[in-house]
Each structure stands twice: as C-alpha cells, then as structure tokens.
Amino acid sequence: MTWLNILKHHRWKLGLLLVAANIGVLLNLAFGTPKAFNEWQWLDIIGEGGTSLFVLLWLFLVLKSRPTGRVTNYLSIGLCCIFFSWWMDVLDEFIRLPKHLGWNHWLESGPMPVGMVLLTIGLYHWHREQQAINQQMEKRERTFREHRLFDKLTPLGGADYLKHQVGDCMAQSREQEQPLSLLALDIDDFSLVNQHYGHAEGDALLQALSQLLLLNLRRHDLLCRLAGDRFVVLLPNTGESQARLLALELQQAVQSLAHKTRQHGERVCLSASTAVVMAFDEAPDELLKRLNLALARAKPPRSKRA
Amino acid sequence: MTLSSHWYEADTRFIPGHYQPATLIDLALSRGIDSHRLLRGTGLFYDDIVAGGTRLSAQQFFSLIANAQRLLDADxxxxxxxxxxxxxxxxxxxxxxxxxxxxxxxxxxxxxxxxxxxxxxxxxxxxxxxxxxxxxxxxxxxxxxxxxxxxxxxxxxxxxxxxxxxxxxxxxxxxxxxxxxxxxxxxxxxxxxxxxxxxxxxxxxxxxxxxxxxxxxxxxxxxxxxxxxxxxxxxLGFSASLLDRLYVHLRDHAQRAPGLEEVAQHFSMSQATLKRKLSKHGTHFQAQQDQARKHVALYLYQIKGLSNDAVAEYLNFNDPANFRRALKRWTGCTPNLIRQFLRV
Known part of the structure; x- marks a missing residue:
C-alpha cells in the first residue's frame, strides 16, 4: 500500500528520473560504440554502479518515510540529480563515446553540484523541521531518542526509555545538586473499563489519558507509560512537596476528564492513585521499585460495584 | 473407557481455534498485525478459524504464540x-x-x-x-x-x-x-x-x-x-495431558520412585514409546521423576511441616547424605536453606 502511495504522490519526479535515465542510455548508444567484454573495468563498474544503486535506495527510503512537502522535494530532487550523475558515469564503463563530444561531460558532472546544493538545502530545512518536531515532543522526550523504546500504544516512551532517562537524570541531579522526584499515576480499577466497554475502548482511553497528562505537566517534565494503566513522570529540579502538588493536580485532571465511549458516547468516570518519591543515592531500578511499592500502599481498597 | 485413562499430547488437535487462540489473534489484529503473517507456519487459516471448524494442537498454539510474540514485539x-x-x-x-x-x-x-x-x-x-x-x-x-x-x-x-x-x-x-x-x-x-x-x-x-x-x-x-x-x-475422551497424568502417577508413587519400565507398563506402552513421547514434549523421564519427588518434598516441608529426617524417611532415603545430594539436585539448595526459603 505505502509503495503505491509513493508512486501516487511522486509520479512526476520518479517519471522524470526514469525518462532522463533512459534518454541518457539512448544518447550514449546513438553516439558511442559498445565496449568489448574484456575492456570492462570491474572495479569501476562495482564502485560507480553500487554508489548509484545506494543513492536510489536512499531516494526510496526518503520518499517512503517522509510526508510530502517542501523539505521532501528538496531532498528527493537532490538525490535524483546525484543518481543521474552516477548513472551517466556507469554508462561510460560499457559504452565508448568519441573524444570530441562535449555534452557527455555536462551530463556526467553537471547534475552533481546541483544535486549536492539541493540536498544540503533539504538537510538544513530538515534540521529546522526536526527542531519544530522536538518542540512538539516536549514532555515526552529528553535529549535521547531511540525509536525501539517507544511505547506501542500511546505516543510516549515505554519502561525501557524511562529507565534510561532515570539513570541520566539521577546523574545530572547529583551533578547540579538539584532534587529529582518521580511521580507514578495508576488508574483505579482500569480493568473494569476493559470489561464494560471492551479492550479497544480501554486502549483509546489510555491514549486520551496520555494526552491529558501531557497537558498538565511543565515543559521540562517527562511522561512515560510504565506498563498497563500506570504512568510515571520524571520531575527534574523538583522537591517532594512540589511533586505532591503536581500529583494532586494530575489526580484532579483525571477525575474531571469526561471521556465518552466511541460506541454509545457514555461517560466513563475515572479516578487515579498517585505516589511520589524523591531520588536518593540508589540504583535506578531500586528507585522505580520504591516508587511502585509506594503506589501499592496508596491504592484505595476496591470499591464494591453496584 | 474412562476419562482418567486417556490423555492428550502436544500434537493432539483438540483446542478449538475460536477459543483461546482467537483471543490471541484478536489481540494481535487490534495492534495492526497482518493475519497472514500471524498464522504463517502454523498450518492454520484465518477463514477456517472464523468459520469455527479449526482444532489446534498444543504445538500449533505454541507456534502461533511465537509468531504473535515476535510480531507484537512488546513486553x-x-x-x-x-x-x-x-x-x-x-x-x-x-x-x-x-x-x-x-x-x-x-x-x-x-x-x-x-x-x-x-x-x-x-x-x-x-x-x-x-x-x-x-x-x-x-x-x-x-x-x-x-x-x-x-x-x-x-x-x-x-x-x-x-x-x-x-x-x-x-x-x-x-x-x-x-x-x-x-x-x-x-x-x-x-x-x-x-x-x-x-x-x-x-x-x-x-x-x-x-x-x-x-x-x-x-x-x-x-x-x-x-x-x-x-x-x-x-x-473429547480426555481431561488431562500425558505430562499431567505422568506427574500425578509419579507424585503418588514418589515413595517408591518407580522406574521407566514400571511406569511405561502402567500407561500400557513400551519403554521406547514412553521415551519417544517424552522427548516429543521436550523432556525425559528422569526430569519428570525429579520434578515429582521435589514437589513431594516441598509439600512435606511447607504444608506438613515435617523435619529433614521425616522427609528423607518418607522418600525412602536411608542415608542423610544421599537425601541432601538429591535435594540439592532438585532445588539447588540444602535442606536447611530450603526450609528458610519456604518460610519467606
């Protein structure tokens, strides 16, 4: 499906590249004579041919992974030019052109600098775009990125990402002699939501909750999903009393969330339990364990259902 | 013919596809996994499962689980x-x-x-x-x-x-x-x-x-x-698996620790057949024997509160050193350690 989408969105660029590459072949064949097999320079063929194939692969990866737009156009047209240059270079290895021709040097070396300039402009704008995206990722990501640690369900980091960040933040807070607090939030009786409204609704609710919690955090906080319906917030430069205040605010936010189910639009009433711990000199694993034990103590006894 | 003399094995096809396997398939589909990739190598077809006519063997269920685990790629x-x-x-x-x-x-x-x-x-x-x-x-x-x-x-x-x-x-x-x-x-x-x-x-x-x-x-x-x-x-004709039946038999006769020949006879098969069946389940007779006797020992310690000597005597060990060695092999612990362990 996605490959078809590439063809749909970029048919002009890809079509032009195909036509240009073919015209190059035809021009070479029209003016030159093919080289005999024993004249072929295998090292050059592999070097130049391999490079052009890699450039083609990069082009497809860029087109496949990026939404269409200005930056994508710069990157892809730049890569098209570079590919064309290498392609003309490879043809040399198979076809001998008369010495007096001038245009073949132009076709070989002309598109390369143009492609490099376009690619560089594209990369620069990509950098700007990434900065804008980083701002959107605020509170969900801190300095370090590893997509394999993303949570599969919510747009947050998972437990492994959290553990990585806890380690980093503890070292940082020791260095700067600033307090570091951790906050855990767990939805009370979340399994009832799954049982009453189905697991798909439970998943949707977790996604809604992650957005809600993000809205209630400060810029330098980091929200991750630990497991199931349990979220952990990393609070740098925050003492325990301030963390408690934040925990209370998050609890109130969850309570006043008026989530409506997708099927019948019923309101789901939720409450959350929270726990707060301050980091001491301990291993990150120990800290997380302490946080979770504190949360277990904070859980109210389950209310009997009507 | 009674239920207690029959059993199912790893390749008995009796688990309806729309029972437990469907629960796993639904979970995978809800995470956007392609049903063809999920069922690849299991010998199962999505349409047959939906039609309600498919029966899986435990082995097929395991390969479905392996696929789901790999594709879901989540803890x-x-x-x-x-x-x-x-x-x-x-x-x-x-x-x-x-x-x-x-x-x-x-x-x-x-x-x-x-x-x-x-x-x-x-x-x-x-x-x-x-x-x-x-x-x-x-x-x-x-x-x-x-x-x-x-x-x-x-x-x-x-x-x-x-x-x-x-x-x-x-x-x-x-x-x-x-x-x-x-x-x-x-x-x-x-x-x-x-x-x-x-x-x-x-x-x-x-x-x-x-x-x-x-x-x-x-x-x-x-x-x-x-x-x-x-x-x-x-x-169905059975209510438990072969390993399950074997466990009960070995546990009930833990005092005597019957050998392979005697146990094979009890299950009306040759020694070679029993061996082959066990290796099909990725285990062997001694491992099953040890597991059953270990469980009996733990039961006597924890639930009956017996002393080392009494446990050794029940399991027919004449020599305390032998018993210590056997317990070490089963549990990796000495008798005293195991008592502390269980008290936690």
Whole structure:
C-alpha cells in the first residue's frame, strides 16, 4: 500500500528520473560504440554502479518515510540529480563515446553540484523541521531518542526509555545538586473499563489519558507509560512537596476528564492513585521499585460495584 | 473407557481455534498485525478459524504464540492476552466458571475443566491452614513459550478472580525464573510483591478469601453448565495431558520412585514409546521423576511441616547424605536453606 502511495504522490519526479535515465542510455548508444567484454573495468563498474544503486535506495527510503512537502522535494530532487550523475558515469564503463563530444561531460558532472546544493538545502530545512518536531515532543522526550523504546500504544516512551532517562537524570541531579522526584499515576480499577466497554475502548482511553497528562505537566517534565494503566513522570529540579502538588493536580485532571465511549458516547468516570518519591543515592531500578511499592500502599481498597 | 485413562499430547488437535487462540489473534489484529503473517507456519487459516471448524494442537498454539510474540514485539503481550483469557467464551466450562459462588469453586472449575479452560498449563491447588496455593505445571512441553504461557495464565487467574469477586484479592506470585528485564509488567499485572528465583511457579493468597461469597452467581446455572462441560470432556475422551497424568502417577508413587519400565507398563506402552513421547514434549523421564519427588518434598516441608529426617524417611532415603545430594539436585539448595526459603 505505502509503495503505491509513493508512486501516487511522486509520479512526476520518479517519471522524470526514469525518462532522463533512459534518454541518457539512448544518447550514449546513438553516439558511442559498445565496449568489448574484456575492456570492462570491474572495479569501476562495482564502485560507480553500487554508489548509484545506494543513492536510489536512499531516494526510496526518503520518499517512503517522509510526508510530502517542501523539505521532501528538496531532498528527493537532490538525490535524483546525484543518481543521474552516477548513472551517466556507469554508462561510460560499457559504452565508448568519441573524444570530441562535449555534452557527455555536462551530463556526467553537471547534475552533481546541483544535486549536492539541493540536498544540503533539504538537510538544513530538515534540521529546522526536526527542531519544530522536538518542540512538539516536549514532555515526552529528553535529549535521547531511540525509536525501539517507544511505547506501542500511546505516543510516549515505554519502561525501557524511562529507565534510561532515570539513570541520566539521577546523574545530572547529583551533578547540579538539584532534587529529582518521580511521580507514578495508576488508574483505579482500569480493568473494569476493559470489561464494560471492551479492550479497544480501554486502549483509546489510555491514549486520551496520555494526552491529558501531557497537558498538565511543565515543559521540562517527562511522561512515560510504565506498563498497563500506570504512568510515571520524571520531575527534574523538583522537591517532594512540589511533586505532591503536581500529583494532586494530575489526580484532579483525571477525575474531571469526561471521556465518552466511541460506541454509545457514555461517560466513563475515572479516578487515579498517585505516589511520589524523591531520588536518593540508589540504583535506578531500586528507585522505580520504591516508587511502585509506594503506589501499592496508596491504592484505595476496591470499591464494591453496584 | 474412562476419562482418567486417556490423555492428550502436544500434537493432539483438540483446542478449538475460536477459543483461546482467537483471543490471541484478536489481540494481535487490534495492534495492526497482518493475519497472514500471524498464522504463517502454523498450518492454520484465518477463514477456517472464523468459520469455527479449526482444532489446534498444543504445538500449533505454541507456534502461533511465537509468531504473535515476535510480531507484537512488546513486553506486555502475554499479560494483555492473559487479561482476556478467563472466564472466556469456551462453552459451558466458561459458564460454570462465571457462575462460581466463591473463589474455591472457581479454582476447582478451572482445575477440573483444565483441558477446556487452560489446555497449555495445568493449575493445581493446595491448602494449608493459612494459605491457598495455586501452582502451575507445563502440560504439553511449552519450552521457549513456557514463560509467555505462565505470565498469561497467572494474569488470567488474577484478573478473573478480581473481576468475578468484585474485590482486590491479595494474590502473591512466585516464579521459578530470574527477574526479567521488564519486571514493571509483573508489578502492574501481577502485583508489586512478585518474587523470582523461586522453587515453583506459584501464586498464593490467605485462605479466608476462598470462601467469600461472589456476587451474581447462580448455583443451578453452575450445576447445569458443569454437567454440560463434563459431557464435552467425555466427547473429547480426555481431561488431562500425558505430562499431567505422568506427574500425578509419579507424585503418588514418589515413595517408591518407580522406574521407566514400571511406569511405561502402567500407561500400557513400551519403554521406547514412553521415551519417544517424552522427548516429543521436550523432556525425559528422569526430569519428570525429579520434578515429582521435589514437589513431594516441598509439600512435606511447607504444608506438613515435617523435619529433614521425616522427609528423607518418607522418600525412602536411608542415608542423610544421599537425601541432601538429591535435594540439592532438585532445588539447588540444602535442606536447611530450603526450609528458610519456604518460610519467606
């Protein structure tokens, strides 16, 4: 499906590249004579041919992974030019052109600098775009990125990402002699939501909750999903009393969330339990364990259902 | 022909595709996994499963689990699967479970109808004066999938009992393997006081919770569903797996420790056949023998509160040194250590 989408969105660029590459072949064949097999320079063929194939692969990866737009156009047209240059270079290895021709040097070396300039402009704008995206990722990501640690369900980091960040933040807070607090939030009786409204609704609710919690955090906080319906917030430069205040605010936010189910639009009433711990000199694993034990103590006894 | 003289093996095709396997398939599909890739190599077809005519063997179920694990690529797959497993939609056995009047009845229902409700892992119940213990045994040689199945089964038990009882039950879980990297999944789904590196895969809770009355139960409906499930087992022709039957036999004769020949005779097969069947399940006779005797020793220590000498005598060890060596082989611990271990 996605490959078809590439063809749909970029048919002009890809079509032009195909036509240009073919015209190059035809021009070479029209003016030159093919080289005999024993004249072929295998090292050059592999070097130049391999490079052009890699450039083609990069082009497809860029087109496949990026939404269409200005930056994508710069990157892809730049890569098209570079590919064309290498392609003309490879043809040399198979076809001998008369010495007096001038245009073949132009076709070989002309598109390369143009492609490099376009690619560089594209990369620069990509950098700007990434900065804008980083701002959107605020509170969900801190300095370090590893997509394999993303949570599969919510747009947050998972437990492994959290553990990585806890380690980093503890070292940082020791260095700067600033307090570091951790906050855990767990939805009370979340399994009832799954049982009453189905697991798909439970998943949707977790996604809604992650957005809600993000809205209630400060810029330098980091929200991750630990497991199931349990979220952990990393609070740098925050003492325990301030963390408690934040925990209370998050609890109130969850309570006043008026989530409506997708099927019948019923309101789901939720409450959350929270726990707060301050980091001491301990291993990150120990800290997380302490946080979770504190949360277990904070859980109210389950209310009997009507 | 009685149910107790028959069994299912890892390649017996009897698990309806629309029972437990469908729960896993639904979970994978809800995460955007392609059904063809999910069923690749299992010999199953999505349309047949939906039509309700497919029966899986345990081996096929294991390869389905392996595919799902690989494609979902998340630490919580087994726990999410477990949450959806019980009471389930597995015909009258599920109804009987849903109508249980207390935890004790629910546990007995799952154990009695384990071929229908928990075909891959056998739950067993033990009671002492303080606690009820549920421990789990591999029914079909799960091997690499054993941990997934254990996580799912324990989560299923916990989630089912909390749901049907309407209260938060203080289950404590012990697992025989070392603490995994994703321990937070255990905290959230099985409780903060889950322990690792234990002797058994076991969950326990204070005994008084067994008899708390559960809401929404009907004794008559339960009775009828129980009978219907019983006749379903009769139609299948078995109610337990070969490994399960073998475990019970070895445990009941732990004092004598019968040899391979005698046991093969009891199961009306040749030694070579029994050996071959066990190796099909990824195990061998001595391992099963050791497991049964280890469990008897642990039972005598923990539940009967016997001394070292009494346990050694019960298991027919004449020499204390021999007993110490055997216990060390079974558990990796000396007798005194094991007593301390169990007291925790």
């Amino acid at each position: 919580d797959s087994s726990f999410l699967f477990g949450q959806r497993l019980l009471p389930g939609h597995y015909g009258p056995a599920s109804h009987a479970l849903q109508q249980a009047q207390n935890l004790h009845q629910a546990l007995e229902t799952v154990i009695h109808h384990r071929a229908l409700l928990s075909p891959l892992l056998t739950p067993r119940l033990l009671l002492d004066d303080k606690y009820a213990y549920v421990y789990w045994l591999d029914s079909c040689g799960a091997q690499e999938q054993l941990r997934f199945v254990q996580e799912a089964s324990m989560t299923a038990f916990k989630a089912m009992s909390q749901w049907l009882s309407g209260e938060r039950l203080p289950w404590e879980c012990c697992l025989s393997y070392p603490e995994p990297r994703y321990v937070e999944q255990y905290w959230v789904h099985l409780g903060e006081n889950t322990q690792f590196n234990c002797q058994l895969d076991l969950m326990r809770l204070p005994r008084e919770y067994l008899t708390h009355a559960w809401p929404n139960a009907s004794a008559i409906a339960r009775q009828v569903a129980h009978q219907q499930a019983q006749s379903q087992l009769h139609d």
